[in-house]
Amino acid sequence: MNDNQLLRYSRHILLDEIGIEGQERICTAHALILGAGGLGAPAALYLAASGVGRITVIDDDAVDLTNLQRQIAHTTARVGQPKVASLARAVADLNPEVQVNAVQQRADAALLDSLLPGVTVVLDCCDNYQTRQRVNAACVRHRIPLVSGAAIRWDAQVSVFDPRQDDAPCYACLFDPDADFQEVQCATMGVLAPLVGIVGSVQAAEALKLIVGTGDSLAGRLLLLDARSMDWNRLHTARNPECKVCGNGETAQPQDLQWS
Template sequence: MIQELNDEQLERYGRHILLDEIGYEGQLLLAQKRVAIIGLGGLGSPVALYLASAGIGQLTLIDFDQVDLSNLQRQLIHNQQRVGQNKAISAQQSVELLNKNVKTETITTKLTDDELLKITKQHDLVLDCSDNFETRYQLNRICHKCQIPLVSGAAIRWEGQVTTYDFRKNKQPCYQCLFPLKSNQGSIQESCSQNGVIAPLLGIIGSIQALEAIKCLLELPTLAGKLTIIDGLTMELRQFNITQDLSCPVCS
């Protein structure tokens, strides 16, 4: 584990170190953290790039999908030369070009609950950048079980949403409190591929996810207990309180 920042890191992260809320100690703390990113698509692209540029010590990039030409409209971590390549591998190449100080690992297979549980326990925070409900419910269950913070984002058409589930704290609501599984069955297959999405919206939501992750790792105030919704068409921003469902099968 890194014990101090070298001269190159001090220069690279100087604008962070100038912030009272981060400083030298905070930047050193970020360099000691391990973060897992699930999904290296529209949301995972800005998340991975911003966390790499921010100096997170290790990023584990998880995606079993391949880069497709239609992805390049919004998945800016990939490029035309990498069409057909695994997304996690492609993202790793971009991260390594951006910041050599960040260690990266890739997982290119679909994970079972047991495999994801083992991986989650090895990290300080998980970001849900997936594009399907099955993965979101799976990550919610496992992060709650491991008491690992989960930063969740989603975007479709013109609307995006983001929140943080800080399972390090007691009596925190979870994803299933917000979206009960039974009531969500009708939209379980909804995704960008069927409904479309405006490209810059993914950058907005993914950037907020990266910001939430940094704040959570530094134990600064986050969106825990709140859901932020952004309408990209009207540029309206709404925020709602999330309360724990006392009958939730995951967190109650």
């Protein structure tokens, strides 16, 4: 690390659990973020500020005026621009050392399989159930830890699904990929602006812990937040041996799915 990096990341280096060696792992890590909206924006900014060397962000949407209530990486001047381009600009302004791969595309199976090799950690920051199932299946195939977050109205959840751990569940162990799931969108139900910032920040923290290899991740635990009372609850989760993705059930084949 050079002198500028030692100064920039000094508050991390002062932490015994990170130090210089841990910060070097952060600087050489590659994080893939699925979604450049309410969750992906704060997650990307904190990962960039922390010095994650490479960030790939996937999103096929454009910045809309309604996004600005909560998607803090975007600005009024960038309304109409691709979200991935807007987020890449925000990251560059914050930390020009970070390499950003902006992918304005739907996250189909072929794309994920082409991008995941070499990735250190994946952050699911999307708002589509089927896309969540798709990225989970891809992470299981490539044995890459997945940090999953979701927020709607006043409620949120965060967990880690780590296929490197034999006893850890995957997303499909908790949520059946074949379920007839009815999507709930911010456009119709609303969402508290800072709630997505809380969840995205937790996702960034979990990703950094996984990169450094310190602390206990949320693997096997589902963290739930009710922002009305600011009560956090934690559910312990177990791997399903009959899971169709990571267990002995019929293997779920990837399908081409649409972003909502």
